[in-house]
Structures are given as structure tokens and as C-alpha cells.
Amino acid sequence: MARDLKPHIGIFGRRNVGKSSFINALTGADVAIVSEVAGTTTDPVKKSMEILGVGPAIIIDTAGIDDSGELGDKRVAKTLDVIKQIDCAILLIADNTFDESDEKLVQSFEKLDIAYMIVYNKSDVDPLRNSTIKEIQEYTNAPIVEFSAKTNFNIEGVVETLRCSIPETAYQKPSLFKGMIQRGDVMLLITSIDSEAPEGRLILPQVMAIRDILDNDAINIVVKETELEMFLKNSGIKPKMVITDSQAFKIVNKIVPSNVPLTGFSVVYARMRGPFEEYLKGVKKIPELKNGDRILILESCTHQVSCDDIGRFKIPGWLKEFTQKQLEFDVVSGLDEIKKPITDYALVIQCGSCMITRKQVFSRLSDAIEAGIPVTNYGLTIAWMNGLYDRAIAPFTS
Template sequence: MARDLKPHIGIFGRRNVGKSSFINALTGLDVAIVSEVPGTTTDPVKKSMEILGVGPAIIIDTAGIDDSGVLGEKRIAKTLDVIKQIDCAILLITDNTFGEFEETLIRKFYKADVDCLIVYNKVDLEPLLNSTIKEIQQYTNAPIVEFSAKTNFNINCVIETLKSIIPETAYQKPSLLKGLINRGDIVLLITSNDSEAPEGRLILPQVMAIRDVLDNGAINIVVNVTELELFLHNTGIKPKLIITDSQVFKTVNKIVPPDIPLTGFSVAYAHMRGPFDDYVKGAGKISDLKDGDHILILESCTHQVSCDDIGRFKIPNWLREYTKKQLDFDVVAGLDEIKNPITDYALVIQCGSCMITRKQVFSRLAEAIEAGVPVTNYGLTIAWINGIFERAIAPFMS
């Protein structure tokens, strides 16, 4: 699994409330730089670590929400942008100080559907007052835990409370094929020569699919598309399910008998990790695209771009060829900001999302869905273009 698929926990607060000391206490390691100088942490920093009693997680240490100056404003913007990426948040306060900065964060948490734990740090220096608790409770019913990073006071309570607010979906190991296959079933995985894969290796979605088949007690058979017809003819094996690289959908569809369920790696990931119903509905927009329409391509990872890049070249070219329309495309990589208004786009196409969490996918697409802008993903787009959309989604339709 990619390391970024672990639960993401954001650490927020003003400068010098002890965020870095808190992270060190939480992990039992000196992983964050501690300084008495306010503003030591300037940009959000991801740290993959083991939290005592919780397990592997991604901690995101953020700059102070009260940063100042031109650079400070940019740092605050980056801090707020982290909220889209996390499964839960920890807000640190000290000195019985709770005001506009904290209220802003809490509003952002609620808007992003992110649960929050409030940690009153440095309790060894100044106790938490009832008046502060009442002030906090005007804005949130989030749990409040008193803590001291210096003495580790209440560390077990912090951990137990944190565990209670991390969504189960962040803990649970997702399954691509649960309910589709049973123990002993044969699953045929079809690969193609992907120019974006390191030489001699499978790409991540293929590796994760192999693991998922094994975890479901089924049997993997992996063949290249060039050997597919030979395999089916010579062995007489009828797989329970065939999953293919979506880029060879058209070829595979011609070879695989219609009574064998067929889908794509990207379609399976769309079902497991994305708003699948919205994806299915949004794919229909492809046939309604008009000259001059703008389409947004969302890549979940950053990588070296080649002329065979699926998101930047292949899909745009296939869509222009299919629709016979003059279409414009914008590409946003990773979790970078979408700079244009989302309503400028006639369609948003999300990649397979093998490198980001379910929470991040939904947060990434929430603005488009709320604005009524159609969304779909790579695999469903390619299936639609190749006329096998219904077959590709059939295994996942109840």
C-alpha cells in the first residue's frame, strides 16, 4: 500500500502552542523540531509515523494559524488547505486563549466534515478555566483534553480520545473486490505495456489488485494483453472476473466472451475510493460536450510527464476524437489548488486515486459535486469512449 493511504491527522493551533512538542509526545520520538521561537514550523510537513496505541498514520504539522505578514498569510492559506486532506484534526490551545483564529479553524473543520479533538496544552503552567471551556462549547462539542507535552500528563487520555474521532473508514483496510469474489475463485488480471511504470515493474493499482485477490482467498492469474487470447484458448479456464488496464479496454472486450464479467483497475478503484454514483452519472456528460467546453483533469500524484501520459495527452486526444469537438483541458496534479472557478468546467475527470485516501478524493471533488458540475474518472471515461461502459460498471451495480 502507498504510505499516504494511512489515516491523516492534522495538528493545528497558534504559533508557540507546542504543536511540535505535542507530536513528539504523541509518537514517543523526537520527530519534530522544538523551539521557543514562534513560527518555527513554516509550511505543512507530512510525517509518516507510528502513534502509540493507534498505529501507522500520517501526521501533518502545520504553521501557526496566527502567522503574520505577507509570507504569514501564505502559510495560513497552506495550513487551511491541509483540512481537505485529513481524516481528523487536533487543535492545540494554551493560556486559556480561544478566539477568532480557533473559531475559523473549527468552522473549516465542520465544513469539511472533519472531526476535531481540542487539546489544552501546557496545563502544567496554567490550568484550564471553566470560562474557557464554556467559550469553546459555544462553537463546538468536540472533546477537550488537558495535556502537558513537558510532563506527558494525560497522554493516554489524548490517545484514547484521538482513536475515538478517527473515522472507521480511515482504519479499515478497503477491498477492491469484496463481495464480488469468493475463496478459490480465479481472477484474471490483464496488464499492458505502460510507459509510466518503472521498467520491469507493475504499476501500483495492479500490485494492489493482486494483493486484494489474495486477501479474499481467491487465485490470481496475471497475463499481458498480448497473451490473453492465447491463454483463454489454450487453458479453457473461465475466470470469475477479469480486470484489465483500462487503456486496452477495446482490445480486451473483443477477446473476452460476454458471459465473463469484465472491468478495469481504474473502475474498481472508482467504486472503492470515490463517489461512484456521481462518476457513473457524470460519464454520460461526455456525449454532450460542445465546442469550447473546458474539462478539468485531476491527477492524484506527481510524476514525470511523457508523450504517452494518460491524463495529459491520451484522454484529451481520445475525447477530442470521440466527440469531434474542440475541447480545452486543464490539468491539476497532486492535491494542488484548483485555480479557476469550478463552474468554468463542463466536466471533471479524476484519476484512479490509487495514491490518495478516500477522504481526499471526496474532499477534492466536493466543490464540483455541490456546484452540479459532472464528475467521472479515467477508467469510466475510457469505457464510455470505447462503448463498453455498461459492461465495465456491471460488476459493481447492485
């Protein structure tokens, strides 16, 4: 879960305000290309690095918000899309200018509830004027820090303001089972091995669940669904809880006694990483789907597609069979742009989200939730279609 322990910090601003020089000064290393030519940074670039006084972080260097032309418009769109991925933003300005493009960024930060600060760069060339401060303060209450990437003037002030601006939630270690299990509890994990399982290892949600159980001083037992019945019969062990691969819900439900809590990996992640209450409401819209409805499947990672792919093939097939409706599906991987208007969709189904942060999940789904489009996730969808919804959510709602 180290991915969540690193705050995601986006660097924004107009072309040639010194974003790349700022990153180099912030990290104390030449990690970004510096050029006098405006627009050198063309696409968002992620860098994992150590910031003195802050610690490990993911820095995202973006193209200038004032880029122009057809290609420039695309770069600006990508820059704005980065806002959905971050915990904190740094808006760089220079030349005592705070214009419409900067205002547009501030609006985007505030709409998505992103913490942000303003850094006035190149103060060695043109010091920050009181009139500029007043102009900015008429528009935002964000902290303003004067700085020079060339001379490193006030780097301490920049770092301290950044440290105070990053939300505490960006540092918090998430736990799948904290408060649900105690030292010595036996947790039984059911892991399916199919064509999507990586050769010689488990998939990330299973690995993270195992580690989380160990961190909570509990005991892991891991079996495939094909050995589950034999294990329970021969061992006589009654686990505190059974966590299964969602695809095996139906068969596992028949085997695990009704007095043993049962849920899925994806449902556990829905509780930790996503808007769980929205997911619970959204899944109940499945029976209301109509012929011609379009459904958006959101994967949090990119991977090689197989005929066993859960998001691209299995869930669409199961939904068509369950609803007996002619449904249309779009799949968007990673944090790629959603091409169609969100209002084109009758339902959005998010994966377990093991590869992205909680903040990224909420930002990813914010447009749908704001527009009143039902959202849910893989595990809850599968549980609903198998008639196991109540059992799957019982560990988190009872």
C-alpha cells in the same frame, strides 16, 4: 494497501501554541523542531510514526493559522488545504484563548465532516479556565482535553480521546473484490506494458489488485493484451472476471466472450475509493460538452511525464476526438491546490486514486460536487468513449 491503514492526523493551531512540542510528546520522540520563535513550522510536514495507544499513523504538522503578511497568507492557505487530506484533526489552543482563527479551523473541519478534538496546551503555565471552556462550548461540542507538552500532564487522556475521535473507517482495510469473488475463483488481469510502466515491475493498481485477489483466496492469471486471445484459446479457462488496463478496453472487449464480466482497474478503484454514484452520473455528461468547455484532470500522484501519459495526453486527445469539440484542459497532480475556481470547469475527471485515501478523494471532489460540477474518473471515461460503459459497470450494478 498499508497506506489506507494509517490514519492521517492533522495538528492545527495558532503560532506558538506548542504544536511541535505536542507532536514530540504524543510520539515520545523528538520528531518535530521546537523553538520559542513563533512560526518555526512554515509548511505542512508529513511524518509516518507510531503513536502509543493508537498505532501507526501519518501526522501532518502545519503552520500557524494566524500567520500574517503575504507569505503568511500562503502558509495559512496550505494549512487549510491539509484539512482535505486527513481523517482526524487536533486543534491546539493555549493561554485561555479561543479566537477567530480557531473558529475558522472548526468551521473548516465541520464543513468537510472531519472528526476533531481540542487540546488545551501549556496548562502548567496557565490552567484551563471554566470561562474558556464555556466559550468554546458555545461554538462546538468537540471534546476538550487539558494537557502540558512540557510536563506530559494528561498524555493518557489525550491519547484516549484521540483514539476515540479517529473514525473507524480510517482503520478499515479496503478490498477491491470483497463480496464479488469466492475462494478458487479465477481472475484474469490484463496488464499493458507501455512507456509509462515502470522498468521491471507492475504499476501500483495492478499490484494491489493481485494482492487483493490473493487475500480473497482466489487465483490470479496475468497476461498482456497481446497474449490474451492465445491464452483463452489454448487454456480453455473461463475466468470469473476479467480486469483490464483501461487503455486496452477496446481490444480486450473484442476478445473476451460477452458472458464473462469485464471491467477496468480504474473502474474497480472508482467503486472502492471514490463517490461511485457521482462518477456514474458525471460520465454521462461527456456527450453534452461544448466548444470552449474546460475540463479538470486530477492525478493522485506525481510522476515523470511522457507522450503516453494517460491523464495529460491520451484522455484529452480521446475526448476531443470523441466529442469533436474544442476543449481546454488543466491537470493538477497529487493533492496540489486547484488554482482556478471549480465553477470554471464543465467536468472533473479523477484518476484511479491508488496513491491517496478514500477520505482524500472525497475531500478533493467535495467542492465540485457541492457546486454541481459533474465528476467522473479515468476508467469510466475511457469505457464511455469506447461504448463499453454498460459492460464495465455491470459487475458492480447487477
